[in-house]
Amino acid sequence: MADINFTKKxxxxxxxxxxxxxxxxxxxxxxxxxxxxxxxYSYGQNVSLTSSDGLSYLQSQPSQLTSRREPSPNPPxxxxxxxxxxxxxxxxxxxxxxxxxxDEPVINSDPSTLIEKSSIGLKPDIALLIKDPxxxxxxxxxxxxxxxxxxxxxxxxxxxxxxKFKDVLQSANIDLDALRNLSWLGIPNELxxxxxxxxxxxxLEYLPCNADRQVKTLAQKRQEYFESVSKAYAKGIxxxxxxxxxxxxxPRTNPGxxxxxxxxxxxxxxxxLYVWAIRHPASGYVQGINDLVTPFFxxxxxxxxxxxxxxxxxxxxxxxxxxxIEADSFWCLSKLLDxxxxxxxxxxxxxxxxxxxxxxxxxxxxxxxxxxxxxxxVEYLQFAFRWMNCLLMREMPLKHIIRMWxxxxxxxxDGFSVFHLYVCVAFLDKWSDYLxxxxxxxxxxxxxxxxxxxxxxxxxxxxxxxxxxxxxxSLYHEAPNHLSRV
Amino acid sequence: MSSNYTYDYIIKYIIIGDTGVGKxxxxxxxxxxxxxxAHDLTIGxxxxxxxxxVEGKKIKLQIWDTAGQESFRSITRSYYRGxxxxxxxxxxxxxxxxxxxxxxxxxxxxxxxxxxxIMLIGNKSDLESKRAVSYAEGEAFAQQHGLFFMxxxxxxxxxxxxxxxxTAKDIYEKIKQGVFDVSNESNGIKVxxxxxxxxxxxxxxxxxxxxx
Numbered sequence: 001m002a003d004i005n006f007t008k009k010x011x012x013x014x015x016x017x018x019x020x021x022x023x024x025x026x027x028x029x030x031x032x033x034x035x036x037x038x039x040x041y042s043y044g045q046n047v048s049l050t051s052s053d054g055l056s057y058l059q060s061q062p063s064q065l066t067s068r069r070e071p072s073p074n075p076p077x078x079x080x081x082x083x084x085x086x087x088x089x090x091x092x093x094x095x096x097x098x099x100x101x102x103d104e105p106v107i108n109s110d111p112s113t114l115i116e117k118s119s120i121g122l123k124p125d126i127a128l129l130i131k132d133p134x135x136x137x138x139x140x141x142x143x144x145x146x147x148x149x150x151x152x153x154x155x156x157x158x159x160x161x162x163x164k165f166k167d168v169l170q171s172a173n174i175d176l177d178a179l180r181n182l183s184w185l186g187i188p189n190e191l192x193x194x195x196x197x198x199x200x201x202x203x204l205e206y207l208p209c210n211a212d213r214q215v216k217t218l219a220q221k222r223q224e225y226f227e228s229v230s231k232a233y234a235k236g237i238x239x240x241x242x243x244x245x246x247x248x249x250x251p252r253t254n255p256g257x258x259x260x261x262x263x264x265x266x267x268x269x270x271x272x273l274y275v276w277a278i279r280h281p282a283s284g285y286v287q288g289i290n291d292l293v294t295p296f297f298x299x300x301x302x303x304x305x306x307x308x309x310x311x312x313x314x315x316x317x318x319x320x321x322x323x324x325i326e327a328d329s330f331w332c333l334s335k336l337l338d339x340x341x342x343x344x345x346x347x348x349x350x351x352x353x354x355x356x357x358x359x360x361x362x363x364x365x366x367x368x369x370x371x372x373x374x375x376x377x378v379e380y381l382q383f384a385f386r387w388m389n390c391l392l393m394r395e396m397p398l399k400h401i402i403r404m405w406x407x408x409x410x411x412x413x414d415g416f417s418v419f420h421l422y423v424c425v426a427f428l429d430k431w432s433d434y435l436x437x438x439x440x441x442x443x444x445x446x447x448x449x450x451x452x453x454x455x456x457x458x459x460x461x462x463x464x465x466x467x468x469x470x471x472x473x474s475l476y477h478e479a480p481n482h483l484s485r486v
Numbered sequence: 487m488s489s490n491y492t493y494d495y496i497i498k499y500i501i502i503g504d505t506g507v508g509k510x511x512x513x514x515x516x517x518x519x520x521x522x523x524a525h526d527l528t529i530g531x532x533x534x535x536x537x538x539x540v541e542g543k544k545i546k547l548q549i550w551d552t553a554g555q556e557s558f559r560s561i562t563r564s565y566y567r568g569x570x571x572x573x574x575x576x577x578x579x580x581x582x583x584x585x586x587x588x589x590x591x592x593x594x595x596x597x598x599x600x601x602x603x604i605m606l607i608g609n610k611s612d613l614e615s616k617r618a619v620s621y622a623e624g625e626a627f628a629q630q631h632g633l634f635f636m637x638x639x640x641x642x643x644x645x646x647x648x649x650x651x652x653t654a655k656d657i658y659e660k661i662k663q664g665v666f667d668v669s670n671e672s673n674g675i676k677v678x679x680x681x682x683x684x685x686x687x688x689x690x691x692x693x694x695x696x697x698x
Contacts, residue, residue, distance in 0.1 A: 245555060248506045251524070252526060255524035255526070256524075283557075284557070286558075287527055287528075287529060287553060287558070348558075348560065377671075381564070382531065382533070385529065385531070389529050390529055394529065441533075441535050441548065444533040445535070448532060
């Protein structure tokens with residue numbers, strides 16, 4: 001696989017994105033007609049959606065709105081089989097919009113933003129991986145490149161860990177409690193990437209524990225999602241407000257990362273969020289949910305590729321792979337949100353309750369900090385709202401969030417509510433010494449951009465945070481008066 | 487910028503308006519003098535601060551930048567009360583963001599202090615070719631509702647400084663005239679300790695209180 005540098009120009013294209021509701025039949029190489037939902041259009045273009053004739057619209061000719069996505073960036077030196085991008089290759093006649101888009105100036109051509117591009121990097125036996133992910137378990141082992149970087153003790157430790165996972169996962173009826181115990185401690189990044197994907201799907205009870213039901217259930221759920229997508233877009237866009245919000249938020253999701261700036265990923269995220277929103281009218285789409293889908297998308301992508309998913313341009317993925325990543329991400333996001341739905345319904349009462357509890361707990365465990373914040377006029381809502389709304393995803397690099405979710409998911413259903421609250425308590429408490437010596441403005445600015453970026457925060461910091469949260473939860477949860485001042 | 491730097495006044499602002507009109511970009515341009523096209527979307531509220539100089543007075547602006555999405559409205563409303571200045575922003579390239587101004591204005595009038603200075607801002611003035619709201623329309627709306635008005639570009643920085651500073655000038659004028667009860671911080675104004683102790687309000691510019 002050739003690693004090739006190329007500039008941001010080809011990746012961070014001037015903004016174009018999918019307009020759901022535009023559905024066009026595409027001739028595939030085999031001659032079969034597939035439906036492609038979505039079309040590119042330039043940002044700010046005035047689009048009217050008037051079609052309302054349901055399914056017949058699906059079979060209609062491409063409308064004048066429908067222009068094809070730009071060809072994938074195709075740096076010299078990378079060759080890939082021509083059928084990979086067949087469904088989305090550029091052979092449409094209406095190219096005027098793209099021309100205009102391509103001619104726009106590049107916003108950022110700073111050479112320091114050169115991005116290393118992944119090659120295709122697909123794992124072998126893709127068809128089997130899609131159909132029956134559990135088939136990967138038996139052959140899981142540490143990769144040769146990983147082993148080379150380890151000393152004997154590390155290798156033995158990781159092998160022991162992998163074998164424990166395998167023991168649990170090879171059972172015909174998986175013991176979820178045993179899996180929770182393993183996952184709580186974190187799934188080491190050195191282990192095969194399939195392991196986390198499978199574990200998360202099992203812990204969310206998306207993938208059934210019973211071996212006999214796994215293949216069938218996955219196929220059904222994925223089919224159900226594809227049908228939901230078709231249905232959601234069949235009559236054009238029912239909810240313009242929600243769609244527009246998602247449409248402008250998706251390109252603002254992880255703006256610095258190749259995976260989330262490539263158009264194919266953005267189209268997937270847009271469909272996932274829109275379908276979720278219209279299936280959940282009580283909350284609809286709330287900003288921040290766009291962040292919550294990304295750990296799933298990234299972890300499930302890494303099931304199929306041998307590359308660092310953050311640097312991966314998903315336009316290199318075969319469509320059937322992309323489809324199942326999208327469907328699985330949708331369902332797992334749905335499961336997560338089921339547990340914290342009142343964070344996003346009217347007035348966001350779930351978040352307000354969490355913030356009140358955070359304040360109460362800080363009063364109990366760190367009275368001097370609580371007093372200082374009060375003296376400076378800092379309200380918890382001012383900084384902790386985002387902590388709850390985005391589950392600390394704005395405060396930590398994504399790789400740390402993924403590690404935290406190993407534990408959150410192992411905490412049963414309340415990992416993202418109760419346990420998360422205690423993580424926030426431990427997190428705020430951690431900065432106590434600094435905060436106590438600062439004034440209102442310094443506190444606000446500090447809490448808004450905490451020094452948690454990858455360089456400063458290590459995996460061990462996350463482990464400490466999680467174990468402190470565990471300790472606090474054991475002490476205070478279900479003990480509302482413990483150490484409280486009467 | 488250290489916040490220990492002595493100030494004469496702290497004035498609190500709130501920035502409101504539809505989603506995607508450029509509220510956070512205006513704030514970033516004002517506080518950091520830079521433009522970030524792919525800005526993280528704002529969740530709830532975000533905070534920014536900068537000093538400005540009005541008639542020789544050191545005024546610290548503390549600014550709450552609010553999320554535009556409807557879902558956050560019940561959270562963001564609680565920030566109106568403590569604001570002496572409000573920047574109400576629309577996007578000159580998106581008509582609907584202008585059409586929603588009345589809703590925003592009603593919300594602001596209902597939840598904020600009656601003395602709050604409101605500046606209407608038509609942002610993205612660099613995108614002249616995509617303009618959907620004329621300057622005259624913006625101006626007429628502002629006149630009709632007693633607001634200040636400016637078109638800005640957070641991208642080129644055009645008028646950004648002016649929009650924040652002119653708002654501060656008007657508020658300072660009101661302070662001098664005794665319109666605000668500056669002893670009550672919930673009106674969005676805090677008087678520097680050295681001015682408070684002299685207990686001489688309103689102040690003129692030449693009473694020698696510039697300690698730095």
